[in-house]
Amino acid sequence: MADPKPQFSYVVEKLCKHKLAYIHVMEPMPAEGSTFISTHGYTRNTAIETVDKKGGLIGFGRLFMPNPDLPLHLRKGIALERGDWATWYMGGNLTPAGYSDWLFAPENDQQ
Structure with missing residues (x-):
């Protein structure tokens, strides 16, 4: 698109009425050389299996909180x-419970 500002300005204006905290916009990459990143619900084994079968990358997000x-x-x-x-993303939860109170694995020698 030659000038994306009018279209995206309109979309952002409409989204702002919903009091969103964050809007993520990315420029598309050319088809060659782009990498697919899949997230949500992977275990170690399912991540390895997915990459072996389909390629791409696996992302882990929420699991970083309980597994620092x-x-x-x-x-x-x-x-x-x-x-x-129950302790995540709770308005008014101003305690470390669920966010920063998780322990490192006993096998971690860099604690």
Whole structure:
């Protein structure tokens, strides 16, 4: 699109009426060389299986809260903590409960 500003300005104006905290906009990449990133609900095994079968990358987001050393968990096959969803994203939750009170894996020698 030669000038995307009019279209996206209109969309952002309409979205702002919903009091959103964040709007993410990305420029498309050319088809060659682009990488697909899939997220949501992967375990170590399903992530490896998906990449082996389909290629691309797997992203982990929410699992970083209850697993502050998530890369170590994935690399060494250490069981993942699932977290306590009841404490996440709660308006007025001004305590570390559910966010920063999780322990590192006992196998983590860099605690």
